[in-house]
Amino acid sequence: WELGRVYIDSAATGFKGNVHVIIPPGQGAVGERTACMRCFYPVQPADDAGAAACTLPGHARTREHCILKGEEMFIRERGAVEDYTAEDLVEIAELARRTSVESPYLDEQTFTAPEVENVVKNKLPAIITVNAVVASILSHEVLKALHRIYERDIGPLLDPPYLEYSARYGIFTPMGIEPDEGCPVCGTGAGVGTLTVTTPTVGGLLEALSGMGIAADGALVTRALDGTVVSRPGGGGDGTPLADLGVSDAERIRVTYREDGERRSVVLEVAVEEDR
Ligand SMILES: [Zn+2]
Known part of the structure; x- marks a missing residue:
């Protein structure tokens, strides 16, 4: 996404497979911009x-x-x-x-x-014929993208950009993925602000958010990196040290809250400046 290149992803496990086309801004010849990969996985998978x-x-x-x-x-x-x-x-x-x-x-x-x-060994069962189906679709998407880059049109890329294939039922399911406005990669979250926290506890963090004019008590606060929950809406602030939740200095957090009835999301880099 950051390199501005078209990315075509595909995977198969068991009887299921998918092909996913990702078009960043500035690739208008290939197609309209899509959501980025991070929009599709807003909460990072656990280890x-x-x-x-x-x-x-x-x-x-x-x-x-x-x-x-x-x-x-x-x-x-x-x-x-x-x-x-x-x-x-x-x-x-x-x-x-x-x-x-x-x-x-x-x-x-x-x-x-x-x-x-x-x-x-963490092996996933793979059925080679399912791989063959999704690999063929993937190849067609790559060919279409390449032709379009060189000003030849052999057809539009997948739209909706995500196609799931179930070999068990012989069903192809197209799925639309809307860009996430607050996405830390492609949305407003990419312009990271700073949150100065003087008391490094959950309560101190919520207080700092309130100081920025964010309705902190109704906010969901997670670690941007892996989605670890720091504070739930209505959870109130407590004295849990931020370090216990993996939020140290320079860590990025994602804050989802409501303002004027709209859901907003922002990514902030925490700066711990303890009062002494
Ligand atoms: Zn995104």
């Missing part, structure tokens, strides 16, 4: 490895939890290894079985080495 770890102190609730706990036990015993051998996978499968026995939520489960490998 899955960290999320899975939260099941470790408790009991496994799914087969996947068992495998992840088994892997954790394996790493505690042996230390992290670069790549699992076939014997390692069998050992993790046995540790996963024991985890299932200890869990009140599951009956005893058994695991195969390939299943363990799929989870611990």
Whole structure:
């Protein structure tokens, strides 16, 4: 987006695939500007490895939890290894079985080495024919864009810009994505302001926002980087240190609030200047 280039994204997993055309401003020959990638993913995905770890102190609730706990036990015993051998996978499968026995939520489960490998190596199932379908569509979009750049028109690019394909049902679903006015990449959020906070707590941050004329009590405040919630609407300000929520000096936050009945969103860089 920042390079001003047309970007055509595509992905497939299992029986689903998609093709997504992204046109930044200044590429009028190719087509009208679209929403940017960040508009499409306003909340950044959580770190899955960290999320899975939260099941470790408790009991496994799914087969996947068992495998992840088994892997954790394996790493505690042996230390992290670069790549699992076939014997390692069998050992993790046995540790996963024991985890299932200890869990009140599951009956005893058994695991195969390939299943363990799929989870611990984070593999996604791919069906090559689905890849073939979306790759063909992707290729057509690339060809159309290239022709248009060189002033030949063989047809317009995908509009709406996102097309989802379900091989299971044989259905193509076009999806429109409107640019997000406050997007930190392509919207008003890209012009980042500064928020000076003198008391580095959630309460102090809301106070600073109020000082900027933002109705802070009704605002949703998140870390711009990954969407971690700092304060919910009506949450009020408390003494939770901002550092506990991953908001340190120079961190960007995103504030979504209402003004004159309209939803607004702004990205601010936090400057902590503690009063002493
Ligand atoms: Zn955007």
